[in-house]
Amino acid sequence: MNYCSHCGNPVTHRIPEGDNRHRYVCDHCNSIHYENPRIVAGTVPVWNGQVLLCRRAIEPRHGYWTLPAGFMENTETTVEAAIRETREEALAEVEVDGLYTMLHVPHIDQVHMFFRARLKDGTFGVGEESLDAQLFPLADIPWQELAFPTIRETLERFVRDTETGEFPLHIGDIRYRMGK
Amino acid sequence: MNYCSHCGNPVTHRIPEGDNRHRYVCDHCNSIHYENPRIVAGTVPVWNGQVLLCRRAIEPRHGYWTLPAGFMENTETTVEAAIRETREEALAEVEVDGLYTMLHVPHIDQVHMFFRARLKDGTFGVGEESLDAQLFPLADIPWQELAFPTIRETLERFVRDTETGEFPLHIGDIRYRMGK
Ligand SMILES: [Zn+2]
Ligand SMILES: [Zn+2]
Structure with missing residues (x-):
C-alpha cells in the first residue's frame, strides 16, 4: 500500500496513537487502513x-x-x-x-x-x-x-x-x- | 474507495474481465482491489x-x-x-x-x-x-x-x-x- 484509497495522498506505515500495531495511515485525511485475514x-x-x-x-x-x-x-x-x-x-x-x-x-x-x-x-x-x-x-x-x-x-x-x-x-x- | 492504493490514480467500480462481481479497479496500473469479510x-x-x-x-x-x-x-x-x-x-x-x-x-x-x-x-x-x-x-x-x-x-x-x-x-x- 502506497497511497490513501480515500484521498489519494501517500500513506505512512506507523503505529497510530492509541494503537499498538503498525498500520498504513494517511496524515492528510487521517484515515487508518486496517488489513485483516x-x-x-x-x-x-x-x-x-x-x-x-x-x-x-x-x-x-x-x-x-x-x-x-x-x-x-x-x-x-x-x-x-x-x-x-x-x-x-x-x-x-x-x-x-x-x-x-x-x-x-x-x-x-x-x-x-x-x-x-x-x-x-x-x-x-x-x-x-x-x-x-x-x-x-x-x-x-x-x-x-x-x-x-x-x-x-x-x-x-x-x-x-x-x-x-x-x-x-x-x-x-x-x-x-x-x-x- | 476512491483512489488506487498502489499507484494513487482514481479507481472505477466495475466488473473486471473474467469476473462476475463489481470491484474497485485501477485502469492505470491494472490493480484489482478486492474486499472480503x-x-x-x-x-x-x-x-x-x-x-x-x-x-x-x-x-x-x-x-x-x-x-x-x-x-x-x-x-x-x-x-x-x-x-x-x-x-x-x-x-x-x-x-x-x-x-x-x-x-x-x-x-x-x-x-x-x-x-x-x-x-x-x-x-x-x-x-x-x-x-x-x-x-x-x-x-x-x-x-x-x-x-x-x-x-x-x-x-x-x-x-x-x-x-x-x-x-x-x-x-x-x-x-x-x-x-x-
Ligand atoms: Zn487520505
Ligand atoms: Zn493503480
Whole structure:
C-alpha cells in the first residue's frame, strides 16, 4: 500500500496513537487502513465414497489437485462461499453437512474452512479455473500432487475419520508451505 | 474507495474481465482491489458458573454490554485473537475450550466466532475500550443492554446449553440489527 484509497495522498506505515500495531495511515485525511485475514471456504464433496478434486488451471500451484475452495466474498456466508466455489470450480451442486476443518495459515493471513458435502446427483464438470475434475476413491488420492497444506491436512483427516465414521471439527494451524 | 492504493490514480467500480462481481479497479496500473469479510473473534469467559461481560467505552453501542471480542489481526489465529481481545478488554487471561458459535453477519461483511473459555485465576479488570467489566450469574445477564445480536445469540445458547452440559458448535446467520 502506497497511497490513501480515500484521498489519494501517500500513506505512512506507523503505529497510530492509541494503537499498538503498525498500520498504513494517511496524515492528510487521517484515515487508518486496517488489513485483516481473509477466509478461504471450500468443501469435501463426496459421491459414493469418492471425493471430488479439481486440478488447478491458475497460479499458484497450477496443475496441482485441490478441493474446491476460494476466497469468501462480501455479503455471503462461509457456507454460501463453499457452495459457490464448488459450483464454479467443479460445476457441482452440493448439500453441505458440518464444518469439518478450520485451519489458520498465519504466514499468509488466511483462515481455511472446509465443510463436508454430498454431491446432489453425482454430476460435475470442469470449471473455468480448473484443468480437470475427477472423483477419487480414498485409496487413490494423489497425495504427491496436492496443491496446498490445508488440502492435505483436510484429506488426511477425512481418510482417517472415514474408518471410524466420526467427523469431529478440527481446528489447527498450518505453518509450512508445500515442498516442490 | 476512491483512489488506487498502489499507484494513487482514481479507481472505477466495475466488473473486471473474467469476473462476475463489481470491484474497485485501477485502469492505470491494472490493480484489482478486492474486499472480503472480516472475522471478529471473542470468548465466553466463565468463572464459577458466571460469565464475564464488558461494558463498551467506544462506539458503536457505547455503554452496552458485550462479550470480549474484536477484529482478528494479520499474522494471528482466531484463537489467538480471541485470547488477545479478552486480555485487552477485560484484562483477563483465559484457557480456551472449543469453538462455540460461528455467526455470519452478511449485511456488515463480518463473521463472528466465540470460543468457550475459563478464567485462569478469576482476576480481571477494565480495559481501555471498556467502561466496566463484571461477572454475571446466568440468571442476571443484562439482556436488555447487550451490544450486538451475536452476543445475544451466543449468550442465549450458552444459558440453554449449560442446563444440559453439552455445548455443540452452532453455525448461524444474523440478519438483523439490535433495536434501541
Ligand atoms: Zn487520505
Ligand atoms: Zn493503480
